[in-house]
Amino acid sequence: MDLQIILGKLFANASSVGLKGVFQFVFDGQTAFWYEAAGQGGKGTGRHPAPDVSISVAAKDFMGIMAGQANVEALFANGRLKIDGNLGLATLLPQAISMMLRGASAPAVKANHRYPPRPRLSDALSARQAPLRNIERRPRSGLGLDEFRQRYMRHGTPVVISDALHDWPLFSIGRQASLELFADLQGITRHGDYVKKTFSTERDFRSTSMAEFVASLDAPATPSADGKPPAYMGNNILPTQLLEQIRYPDYFATSQFIPPRIWIGPKGTLTPLHRDDSDNLFAQVWGEKSFILAAPHYREALGCWATSPDGGLEGCDVDPRAPDPVRFPGSDAVHFMEVVLQAGDLLFLPEGWFHQVESLATSLSVNFWVDSGRGWSTSPIPELDALERPTTPA
Secondary structure, eight states, rough: OOHHHHHHHHHHSSGTTTEEEEEEEEEETEEEEEEETTTTEEEEEESSOOOOOEEEHHHHHHHHHHTTOOOOHHHHHSSEEEEEHHHHHTTTHHHHHHHHHOOOOOOOOOOTTTBBOOOOOHHHHHSSSSSOSOOOOEEEEGHHHIIIIIIIITTTTTTEEEETTTTTTHHHHHHHHHHHHTTOOOEEEEESOSSSTTTTTSEEEEEEEHHHHHHHHHOOOOOOOOOOOOEEEEEEOOOGGGGGGGOTTTTOOGBBBOOOOOEOOOOOOOOEEEEESSSSEEEEESSOOOEEOOOOOGGGGTEEEEEEEEEEEEOOOOOTTOOOOOSTTTTOOOOEEEEEOOTOOEEOOHHHHEEEEESSEEEEEEEEEOOOOOOOOOOSOOOTTTOOOOSOOO
């Protein structure tokens, strides 16, 4: 199919996920087209004089993306797709591609706008249970699949599984061997005050060599004069070359796993309080990370907001280390629990649980979001099926 026709389909509803600005595409280093998302919706052939985002990729790889046979983030990580310009806007491109492939339309999203969050089934499930006062820590050898499903997954209860990564090559190899693995890979790093701009396309994103970034972590840490957190290579897709260096946890079927993500950064990187829309298995490969958790039913006390009118990601304005009951009534009554993940630990974090994450040392983590059936869709979990569904549509 003609590349220009495919691009037209991609940008027909791109504004629904918040895309805006001029996107320049260069195929095989020579054929060029540009499209404007939102605004006047302009388009043209050749090179635009001032694109907001420039993407260079082989036509064959792009056709694979549009056919659902290749992943734009994986191509980027493996150096086969180059991005310049506003990487904050570029991070929305996979969502636009996914929507096009599904043939779906969505309510228009205003970039960086906050929407009211929707109640979830996990909120009601959490409210019906006795309050959780601490997070259990279980050795992998002592936690079978049936007990995990019945005691933790079914009830939406977090648990730390220790000694969980002993069969991961990435956990066992040294730093130098890791640098060799990362040699030809690239990622996106966050810079500046990314904490105060949670989920915003206005964050300072940069394309970075993964090996150079990991090597820079060995340099002595210097305090930031402006109080901003250090650079963070957070939420990058795990490159294909690293898949053989990890093992998918046994607790879910392979078909339920969403492609794993990698997180690399020095001491002091911080992701503020938020919650995901999928179950999460978070593996700590190097270093230590602090997780501060709050149960789903505390949503109304946490100053929550969503990134889209139909739900999306949910951030919170409450600082779990210093709740402000004047601004957020009830936040002082929220029971926060802190757990520190050591190298080799695996945290099961059920959908709906609020969490703030901070690196306590140079850290490399891999996480697996899981399509477990928990959430808005009809769930195979009896406790969820028994709950009353929200009256607003999914």
